[in-house]
Amino acid sequence: MLDPQRTLAELKALRARTADEHGAQRVAYTVPWHAARAFLREQLVDLPVSVELDPAGNLWATLPGESEQELWIGGHLDSVPNGGWLDGCLNVFAGLEVLRRVIGEYGGRPPVTVRLVDWADEEGRFGHSLYGSSALSGHLDPEGAASLTDRDGVTMREALQAEGIHLGRALEAGQARQRAGAYIELHIEQGPVLEHHGLPLGVVLGTCGVERHRITVTGRAAHAGSTPMNARQDALLVLGRLSQALYTWTATHGGVSTIGSVITAPGIATSVVGQCEFTLDQRHLDPAGLATLWAEAQRNLARFCKEGGCTFAVSDLFRIEPVPFHPELIDLCEQAILEITPSTMRLPSGPLHDAAEVARAGVPTVMLFVQSLGGLSHNAAEDTREADLMLSVRALDRLADQALAWIEAQFSAPGRNPMP
Incomplete structure (x- = not known):
């Protein structure tokens, strides 16, 4: 059974482990970031999933299904320095709760394989945002990225080597695209539009x-x-x-x-x-x-x-370039939201997200937003009403069900191409 209250508790526990009085400190490859990944792994131990790192250092938890086609649910645990408590990690822990519900409903064997992903260094510690997802999409330039430095002069190559990741092999993460049926992502809006309209949830048309x-x-x-x-x-x-x-x-x-x-x-x-x-x-x-x-x-x-x-x-x-999301998945996302709340709206995302890189790779993709109080993000004051957070977990869960059925239909229909 889906338990959004558990997601809220896990997010608070993560904040207690990885934040200080200045905000979240989960900068990629630092001690708090490692603590965040360790905490996620703790929650995965008792689930019937395999957990692995791909060649770029993205973390995947895979629940095998009757079909090898995959539904991906993703987010990122890393933060900017002095960041907010929800940016990125809400996506991961809401996806974890959806994974638990799927396991319970299907006895650990859903019709489609489900994969939860924590993308590496979304925030761009070295000035290259969306590192892990761009490696998977094939848009990463490993040679150009290798010499990029953080504010302390550490290069990306050096940081990844310390993690056991060889930057020259990062593009091999793209092999996973072959079985991807759809990708869904929940994120705080990071802007004031939903709050201005008095709406808890919105459907994302794409990234600007x-x-x-x-x-x-x-x-x-x-x-x-x-x-x-x-x-x-x-x-x-x-x-x-x-x-x-x-x-x-x-x-x-x-x-x-x-x-x-x-x-x-x-x-x-x-x-x-x-x-x-x-x-x-x-x-x-x-x-x-x-x-x-x-x-x-x-x-x-x-x-x-x-x-x-x-x-x-x-x-x-x-x-x-602008990255539009999949039109059919946009419709399904809207349906999922309207099943649990009376109204919603469609809006673009000004900030970039891993979902954009996944969509650029040709994987059918959609995002949903949950309202941000005051439109604040990348700020210790970042916040969302607890009722809205729990509502967003329910909406992501409904969307996951919609997406599972959609993937089944796409790949069972003769000659049907899921790409827009």
């Missing part, structure tokens, strides 16, 4: 594409006291105008645009800013919308620089 750039505007440094306002080539003025304008065009085209880091030079009180370097992060679920946001940024940059006597240069930081 991202355009992230570093932009350098060059003007001319000059004395702050002797240079008239109309004679300045102020690089910061360009940013000020751009910052205001981006809210207008982003509201028009949808998505989000964020200037998140700003560095000025010479950076002293007595000089007009001669150079301003900043980051621009833009996200949209529609590829055309994302392209429009970036085109508007470049157009406005060119205009404001010309008006201010400045120039600009752009370097690419990160780019990923």
Whole structure:
């Protein structure tokens, strides 16, 4: 029998083991992260599952079924430094409770194989988010990732070697894709939309594409006291105008645009800013919308620089295309939620998730969100009502049942291709 209260108790126990007064400290490959995985393994000991690490270091608990086709339920135990108590680990322990219910209902032999996965280093300790799932999807560049360092100068290669993981073999994790029938994931929303609409649960349409750039505007440094306002080539003025304008065009085209880091030079009180370097992060679920946001940024940059006597240069930081989730699984997710609560909504995910990498690998995928209080995440104040947490476990369980039946139907129908 499904017991959401047990999931809540396990999450609190995990918090007691791996957090301090500043928040969750389950950074990948650290002592608290190892404690988190050890705690998960303790809960798996008495279940009829096999537990193993794949070549990338992802942890899998497998319940064999009548069919070799697999339903995957996933999440991640790692956190950012000083993170929240629910981000990632809710997914894992809710999936664990679904696994227990499936074992009880089917006597340990469901119609489809069920696998619970804890993805390695989702948060990107070394600056490469979604490490474990990108290894499985085939989008990881092992050579490029090897020399990435954390804030203490430890390289990814060194950290993985200490775990007994050979980065050069990480892509071998992709062999598991051959039997994947569907992937489902529960996550806190990490934003304010569901709370704004007064809804506990939502259906995720997909993850937004991202355009992230570093932009350098060059003007001319000059004395702050002797240079008239109309004679300045102020690089910061360009940013000020751009910052205001981006809210207008982003509201028009949808998505989000964020200037998140700003560095000025010479950076002293007595000089007009001669150079301003900043980051621009833009996200949209529609590829055309994302392209429009970036085109508007470049157009406005060119205009404001010309008006201010400045120039600009752009370097690419990160780019990923929007990842839509499987339309049939989206419908099933909505049905599952509506079985236990009167209303829901469909919404995109601005943050990236392991589900995006799994979907990029061609595995039919869907996510569901549970409301985040205040929209906070990656913050020790991150929280969700206990009633909503337990409701989300029930919704994931209903979705798992829907997905099991869907996988059976897909692979039993002659010539039916489950891919959208």
